[in-house]
Amino acid sequence: MSPPRRRDREALVRPYLITGGRAHPTVGSLGITTLVRAAPEAESLGLGPEHRRVVRLCSGGALSVAEIAARLELPASVTRVIVADLLDENRLQVLSSGREQAPDRELLQEVLDGLRALR
Amino acid sequence: MGSEPSGEVYLAPTVRTAVKVLVLGPFAVGKSTFVGTLSEIPPLYTEETITRTGAVADDPHGISGKTTTTVALDFGRRTLNDRLVLYMFGTPGQRRFLSLWEDLAYGSLGALVLADIARIEESFEIIGVLEERGMPYAVAINDFRNAEMPPDEELREAFDLLPEVPLVTCDARERDSAARAMISLVEHVLSVCPQQSQESA
Numbered sequence: 001m002s003p004p005r006r007r008d009r010e011a012l013v014r015p016y017l018i019t020g021g022r023a024h025p026t027v028g029s030l031g032i033t034t035l036v037r038a039a040p041e042a043e044s045l046g047l048g049p050e051h052r053r054v055v056r057l058c059s060g061g062a063l064s065v066a067e068i069a070a071r072l073e074l075p076a077s078v079t080r081v082i083v084a085d086l087l088d089e090n091r092l093q094v095l096s097s098g099r100e101q102a103p104d105r106e107l108l109q110e111v112l113d114g115l116r117a118l119r
Numbered sequence: 120m121g122s123e124p125s126g127e128v129y130l131a132p133t134v135r136t137a138v139k140v141l142v143l144g145p146f147a148v149g150k151s152t153f154v155g156t157l158s159e160i161p162p163l164y165t166e167e168t169i170t171r172t173g174a175v176a177d178d179p180h181g182i183s184g185k186t187t188t189t190v191a192l193d194f195g196r197r198t199l200n201d202r203l204v205l206y207m208f209g210t211p212g213q214r215r216f217l218s219l220w221e222d223l224a225y226g227s228l229g230a231l232v233l234a235d236i237a238r239i240e241e242s243f244e245i246i247g248v249l250e251e252r253g254m255p256y257a258v259a260i261n262d263f264r265n266a267e268m269p270p271d272e273e274l275r276e277a278f279d280l281l282p283e284v285p286l287v288t289c290d291a292r293e294r295d296s297a298a299r300a301m302i303s304l305v306e307h308v309l310s311v312c313p314q315q316s317q318e319s320a
Contacts, residue, residue: 033206066165100225101226111205115301119294
């Protein structure tokens with residue numbers, strides 16, 4: 001009988017096998033708050049199980065990379081690689097504009113107005 | 120007061136812009152509580168394993184740095200208007216987590232440092248890192264015990280804060296109070312954000 005912790009260990013190791021340590025130019029353009037969703041009628045045919053789970057999750061609507069990681073219990077860095085793969089294959093679409101960047105004054109004012117409306 | 124957390128998994132289909140704020144602070148200071156109070160979804164949790172390869176995808180020397188640390192990230196989100204969502208990431212922020220931290224900090228609006236009045240010194244390292252990185256921040260004392268507070272001047276001195284850095288007291292469990300702390304951060308970031316049309320003068 002294996003001790004109960006073994007399963008946890010496997011879960012930790014597996015993601016790195018999924019990404020295989022490949023270099024991936026699309027990854028560099030993704031932040032953890034980049035917003036994505038599945039492309040219309042995206043198919044998960046021919047995908048590995050983790051990639052398929054991401055497509056399935058994202059076919060419900062828009063999410064950040066961080067949320068995909070949390071919902072599927074994958075490390076954020078691994079999720080970025082999977083999302084990048086799927087973007088390259090046009091199975092996912094990016095909704096937010098490009099790289100994450102520090103907000104300008106206009107956007108900061110919008111954030112402020114939104115927070116003030118919470119009170 | 121705005122709407123209660125909807126528990127809706129997905130963002131509204133009109134949202135196109137995400138901004139992020141870091142919520143930093145020592146162990147058990149109330150980061151998760153703070154994030155949960157402002158979040159419209161039950162807070163999510165992810166772990167990031169820091170290795171040199173993981174943090175910087177194109178680092179050719181990545182293979183050498185094989186020591187790994189797992190850092191917990193609690194985060195939540197709040198949709199601020201039809202097109203804009205705020206993500207809040209709670210994470211320790213100490214120097215030993217710097218590689219994760221820099222990844223997270225990239226493109227973020229700023230940081231809210233949650234502090235405990237009973238162990239002010241545990242915030243020093245975090246504040247030091249923020250100042251080195253030139254990231255705007257505000258300090259919020261999480262006053263969940265309703266402790267008696269020393270006068271503002273004494274507190275500022277204890278934290279060794281620059282005059283422009285906001286110092287507020289909040290109760291991380293109360294939305295109004297947490298929102299006020301977040302507002303003080305964003306007001307500060309706005310006040311130090313350069314005007315765009317400087318060269319036209």
